[in-house]
Amino acid sequence: MSPIIEAVPIGAARRSVGAPLAIEVRAASKHYGSLRALDGVSLEIAQGEFFGLLGPNGAGKTTLISLLAGLARADAGTLTVMGHDVVREFRAARRALGVVPQELVFDPFFTVRETLRIQSGYFGLRRNDAWIDQIIERLDLTEKANSNMRALSGGMKRRVLVGQALVHRPPVIILDEPTAGVDVELRQGLWQFIRELNCAGHTIVLTTHYLEEAEALCTRIAMLKQGRVVALDSTRNLLQRFAGVRVRVRLLPDRLPSTLEGWQARREGETRILQLPDYGSIEQLLAALRTAQVQVQELDVMQADLEDVFVQVMRTG
Amino acid sequence: MNAFGTLLYKELLRFWKVSFQTVAAPILTALLYLLIFSHALEARVEALPGVSYTAFLVPGLAMMSLLQNAFANSSSSLIQSKITGNIVFLLLTPLSPAQMFLAYLVAAIVRGVAVAAGVLLATLFIAPVPLLHPFWALAFALLGGGILGTLGIVAGIWADKFDQLAAFQNFLIVPATFLAGVFYSVHSLPEFWQGASHLNPFFYLVDGFRYGFFGASDVRPGLSLAIVAGCLLALCALALRLLHIGYKLRH
Numbered sequence: 001m002s003p004i005i006e007a008v009p010i011g012a013a014r015r016s017v018g019a020p021l022a023i024e025v026r027a028a029s030k031h032y033g034s035l036r037a038l039d040g041v042s043l044e045i046a047q048g049e050f051f052g053l054l055g056p057n058g059a060g061k062t063t064l065i066s067l068l069a070g071l072a073r074a075d076a077g078t079l080t081v082m083g084h085d086v087v088r089e090f091r092a093a094r095r096a097l098g099v100v101p102q103e104l105v106f107d108p109f110f111t112v113r114e115t116l117r118i119q120s121g122y123f124g125l126r127r128n129d130a131w132i133d134q135i136i137e138r139l140d141l142t143e144k145a146n147s148n149m150r151a152l153s154g155g156m157k158r159r160v161l162v163g164q165a166l167v168h169r170p171p172v173i174i175l176d177e178p179t180a181g182v183d184v185e186l187r188q189g190l191w192q193f194i195r196e197l198n199c200a201g202h203t204i205v206l207t208t209h210y211l212e213e214a215e216a217l218c219t220r221i222a223m224l225k226q227g228r229v230v231a232l233d234s235t236r237n238l239l240q241r242f243a244g245v246r247v248r249v250r251l252l253p254d255r256l257p258s259t260l261e262g263w264q265a266r267r268e269g270e271t272r273i274l275q276l277p278d279y280g281s282i283e284q285l286l287a288a289l290r291t292a293q294v295q296v297q298e299l300d301v302m303q304a305d306l307e308d309v310f311v312q313v314m315r316t317g
Numbered sequence: 318m319n320a321f322g323t324l325l326y327k328e329l330l331r332f333w334k335v336s337f338q339t340v341a342a343p344i345l346t347a348l349l350y351l352l353i354f355s356h357a358l359e360a361r362v363e364a365l366p367g368v369s370y371t372a373f374l375v376p377g378l379a380m381m382s383l384l385q386n387a388f389a390n391s392s393s394s395l396i397q398s399k400i401t402g403n404i405v406f407l408l409l410t411p412l413s414p415a416q417m418f419l420a421y422l423v424a425a426i427v428r429g430v431a432v433a434a435g436v437l438l439a440t441l442f443i444a445p446v447p448l449l450h451p452f453w454a455l456a457f458a459l460l461g462g463g464i465l466g467t468l469g470i471v472a473g474i475w476a477d478k479f480d481q482l483a484a485f486q487n488f489l490i491v492p493a494t495f496l497a498g499v500f501y502s503v504h505s506l507p508e509f510w511q512g513a514s515h516l517n518p519f520f521y522l523v524d525g526f527r528y529g530f531f532g533a534s535d536v537r538p539g540l541s542l543a544i545v546a547g548c549l550l551a552l553c554a555l556a557l558r559l560l561h562i563g564y565k566l567r568h
Contacts, residue, residue, distance in 0.1 A: 032568070069409055072568035091411035099409055105402035109331050121323025122410035164406060 020083030022047045022172045022203035023068065028077035029227075030063050037063040039227035040077070045205060045220075047082075047171065050198045052218030052235070053207045054310060059224040061207045062102060065176050069099045081172055095123060098165035102176040102207075104157050106149040112136065112160055113145045116167055123168035135163045138193060155186045162190065166197075173197065174205045179213065191217065215239075215306035223313050231313045238309050245276040247285065250298035257292040260285065271298065321416040324407070328424030332390055339428060343386050344435040347378045351440060354500060364502040365533050371444040373527075376454075377499035378440075379433040380461055380526040384494050384519060387429030387465035388472070388486065391421045395473025396482050399566075408567060414560035418470065418553075425466025430458055446530050453538055454529025460545045461522040465490070467552040474559050474566065497523045503535050518548045 023045040030038040038060045045051045053061050066072040067079055070090055079086045082096040107115060116135065120128040136145050139159040144152060149160065158178065165173060175194065179187045195217065198204045208214050214221060214235075221238055223231040231238060250271045256264060263285070265275040276282060282301070289296060332339040355371035364373040398404035407417065440446075448454060468490070476482040497519035503511050514520045515536075525541035528534035534541070560566070 066568070070567065071405065071408055073563070091413075094409060094411045097409075101402075101405050103402050103405075105405060107398070107403045107406070108401070109334055110327075114330075118323055118327045119406060119410075121326070122320050122407065122412055124320045124411070 019047055021045060021080070022049065022082060023051075023205065024078075024080045024083075025064070025068075026078045028064070028067055028074045028079055030060075030067060030072065030074055036227050038067070038074075041224070041227070041229055042077075043222055043229060043232060045203060047203050048198070048201055050195075050204045050217055050219050051206065052214040052221040053205060053224065054211070054214055054221060054306075055207075055224035056314060058226075060227040061224055062176060063227075064224070065099065065174050065205075065207070068174065069097060070094060095168060096171055098168065098170035098173045100161050100165045100173070100175045100178050102180070104154060104161070106152075106157050106160065108148070108150045111146050111148055112141055112152070112163075115149060115160060116163055119164045120167045125168060128167070131169065132163075132167065135166055139163050140189070155182050158182055159186075159190070162193075171201070172203045172205070176207050177209065178206070179208060179210060187213075211306040211310055221306075223310065225314055231309075235306070239304050239306065240278070244304070245279055245281065246302040246304060247274045247276055247282065248272070248298070248300040248302055249274060249285075249296060251289070252295045252297050255292075255294060257288050257294065260288055273302075320410065320412050321420050324412065324417065324420035325423055328390070328394060328420055329427060331394060332424070332428050339386070339390070340431055340435060343382045343432045344439055347382045347432075347436045348439055348443075350378055351375065351443065355444070362501070362505075364505065365527075365531055368531055368533075369444070372446045373502075373531075374500065375437065375440045375444055375446045376527045376530045377497075377523050379436040380457070380523045381494045381497070381499045382436050383429035383433035383458060384461050384465045384522065385490065386432045387425040387462040388469040388490050390428040391425040391466045391469030392473040392476075392482055392486070393469075394421065394424075395470065396476050396479060399473070399477075400479070404566065414557060418557055418560055421470050422463060422466045425469055426459060426462030429462035429465065433458060448530055449532040450529045450538075452529075453542075454526055456542060457522055457526040457529060457545070460542070460549055461519075461526065464518065464522070464545060464549050464552060467549065467556050470556045471552065471559065474556075474564060477565070493517055493519050496520075498535070499523055518545060521545050 021044050023043075025041055025043050028038055028041045029036075041060065041064060053064065055061050063072065067074050068081060068086060070086055070093070073087065081093040084092040084096060086093045110118065113132065113136065116132045120132060136142055139162060141156065141159055141163070144156060149157065152160065162175075162178065179190060182190065191213070194204055206214065206218060218235055220234050221231070222229050233241065246265065248268070248271050254270065256272065260274070263274040263276055265273045267273070274285065276285065286296070351371065351374055354374060359370050362370045364370060395404070398407070472482055472485045476485065496514065497517055498514060503514040503520065506514065521536060521541035521544045524534045524536050525538045525545070528538040
């Protein structure tokens with residue numbers, strides 16, 4: 001892929017005092033009939049963040065995105081994008097927001113270039129062809145620029161959706177499951193591109209089922225369950241707070257002192273997996289083993305991953 | 318291009334890319350009606366004094382095609398966008414309800430008028446008709462396209478499935494346009510059916526449009542114009558309201 005696209009000059013603003021939040025949600029609720037899709041959700045996303053919105057199917061992620069994008073209206077609460085209320089100042093809010101929808105939708109009447117030009121025109125942008133060319137090139141769509149949307153593979157259609165979301169250079173970009181059904185190579189390219197957009201100052205909000213992607217990309221994460229936020233913290237804190245430290249040990253003799261039994265998570269053959277509250281506890285573990293004259297034959301400190309945290313939060317949250 | 322201009326351009330491009338189906342086919346259909354009905358009835362019917370039956374048919378067929386195609390344009394565009402989901406591209410933009418409405422409306426009028434003009438051009442060689450009051454004809458053409466374009470917007474927003482839209486079209490639009498005095502003068506009808514015809518707003522469109530050609534009509538053209546303008550205003554208010562509250566578009 002070619003070098004980074006031109007930067008959007010908002011990187012400085014995110015650090016300045018008084019700059020509006022990229023996204024602010026205050027006590028937003030939404031019902032669909034008897035279904036409570038969102039139940040008093042509040043969260044703030046600062047400019048320049050790479051934010052993950054995680055949760056099982058039906059947790060309310062897409063509903064929250066729909067409220068932000070004006071595709072649905074909240075029953076209660078307020079939502080703003082770059083300080084603009086999504087209902088009262090819908091024009092400014094929508095100009096500030098680019099959304100890559102979850103569904104692979106396209107207009108079968110048009111080519112890739114026509115699709116991007118039309119989307120650009122909806123935002124009232126004249127002479128936007130240079131930027132459209134950059135998007136086409138950056139998303140590896142040059143060869144297909146004049147092909148009808150119908151002739152594109154699923155992965156290419158997905159890239160056009162990304163292009164449509166970027167065509168008006170929005171400071172805030174929401175990607176709703178952008179890599180669902182996208183092959184590995186393309187996924188890597190897409191993430192590189194999104195990461196570059198983030199470095200250039202764009203705020204990125206991401207929902208995904210691939211938790212390893214969220215862990216690698218997002219600096220902060222909200223987890224939703226049944227329409228409520230059940231966890232909201234930096235990715236690092238979440239990994240530490242919820243999962244602690246896990247240690248795999250092989251002992252000789254294969255015996256755990258009784259004071260340490262509470263830490264054992266499970267056995268795997270000759271080894272034991274211990275769940276420790278924090279890194280400091282490793283010292284305590286070793287001291288207790290020494291006192292009990294148990295020799296450590298093997299010791300692995302295992303990094304907790306987001307999947308562990310996710311499972312734990314969904315079970316308890 | 319501005320936002321309204323872009324949506325209008327997109328709507329025009331949408332039907333123009335399949336113009337064989339959206340413009341040429343309805344012109345052919347109108348020509349077939351003209352050939353068949355004029356062959357069968359030319360010698361037997363005189364709907365307007367001094368006007369041959371074939372000539373009488375031409376403006377009516379042009380207006381009927383205009384109405385049906387204006388409706389088809391806005392309704393099919395909206396339902397296709399809703400069902401395929403690409404309406405989201407429009408809903409994510411800062412376009413206002415009024416801008417959306419006007420763009421769909423103007424595209425529907427353009428397609429309707431293009432088909433009607435095509436019918437008139439194609440029949441020039443079969444049954445040339447005079448055009449005594451072109452501005453009356455144009456006014457009724459624009460109002461007819463406007464009314465049916467707006468009805469198409471309302472139907473396209475309301476319908477969730479293609480068969481609901483087809484029902485709207487086949488059980489409402491087609492009968493109302495066929496029974497609007499395209500093939501006959503309502504004066505030739507029994508009294509009850511004359512009265513019933515006057516409840517059909519499309520009748521005033523056909524009658525007023527025909528006045529533009531022959532200078533003769535069943536109803537005074539000024540009255541027809543007032544009635545259809547009133548209908549258009551009421552439908553515009555309804556369509557704008559639906560778009561404003563996001564009925565079936567924004568949850």
